[in-house]
């Protein structure tokens with residue numbers, strides 16, 4: 068089969084399209100023919116070496132596709148099932164393995180591509196808005212990078228929970244997408260001081276929670292947006308890692324809460340994983356959560372996909388498509 072492999076860390080050019088051996092499922096595993104692999108920012112951190120991964124490796128953890136083979140002891144899925152997961156071992160590939168207990172059967176009307184597009188970012192948006200800081204009517208939240216993959220889903224979930232949503236984006240085109248997704252107000256943080264704007268939009272009160280995935284360039288000012296006892300949810304670092312922080316600052320700025328959550332801890336048990344995944348997929352199936360696939364690239368063009376993501380030229384989800392249209396089904 069073909070896959071993308073990384074032999075040394077570096078720029079997008081280290082994502083090499085190669086022929087590799089097709090893996091076989093071990094006990095508890097299923098082999099899936101990947102119809103679409105989701106690209107997530109974590110793979111940029113792994114490719115550059117910011118997050119350590121043993122070399123060489125096939126990047127990617129998210130995909131949707133069809134089960135072609137199962138290992139011993141697997142009862143959750145069978146050959147032919149349409150499934151998705153965020154727990155694949157190397158999904159930038161034509162075939163990938165996942166633990167069967169971390170696969171979900173896709174509901175009717177939800178394609179493998181949509182499954183690949185919503186598992187990781189959808190469950191992330193879900194835990195941020197429903198568990199980390201459970202939004203409710205009366206709350207105001209600020210969502211950075213509101214037209215991004217997580218951002219567009221988070222705006223929709225925050226809106227459906229009755230919160231007032233303020234989004235930040237870099238361009239007018241992204242502003243329109245964020246508004247469509249439920250942002251009540253949008254700040255162009257490349258042109259305006261977003262902390263001043265957030266204060267103005269809340270008549271000086273500040274917001275209850277900031278969901279910050281941008282990190283280095285937004286972190287300090289995100290603290291300035293918060294009402295006393297508000298929460299800064301730092302869940303990413305698209306612009307780079309945040310400088311170390313003196314906890315006294317949290318006191319000075321209003322007895323603030325700071326958390327740095329990660330999806331793994333919010334789907335730690337099989338039960339929590341299934342509940343979160345099926346809730347998100349249920350919303351997609353009934354049309355109440357829209358998934359925007361902004362860009363699709365052939366698997367061989369993974370380097371180009373990373374370049375676009377890092378250059379802030381993408382919106383919504385970015386997918387890799389291993390099997391071009393018209394390719395025989397195996």
Ligand SMILES: NC(=O)c1ccc[n+]([C@@H]2O[C@H](COP(=O)([O-])OP(=O)(O)OC[C@H]3O[C@@H](n4cnc5c(N)ncnc54)[C@H](OP(=O)(O)O)[C@@H]3O)[C@@H](O)[C@H]2O)c1
Pocket residue numbers: 106107108109187188191212213214215216217218235236237238241280281284302303304305306307328329330331376377378379380381382383
């Ligand atoms: N903790 C978790 O559980 C978890 C789970 C999923 C994702 N994440 C994190 O959430 C973040 C968003 O992930 P995503 O996949 O949805 O990506 P994304 O938001 O679609 O893409 C990143 C966006 O961040 C903004 N950005 C601002 N400064 C940037 C810079 N210097 N370089 C690149 N982008 C910049 C850009 O939007 P503008 O052009 O509008 O500024 C860009 O489009 C990532 O940091 C990711 O690691 C965390």
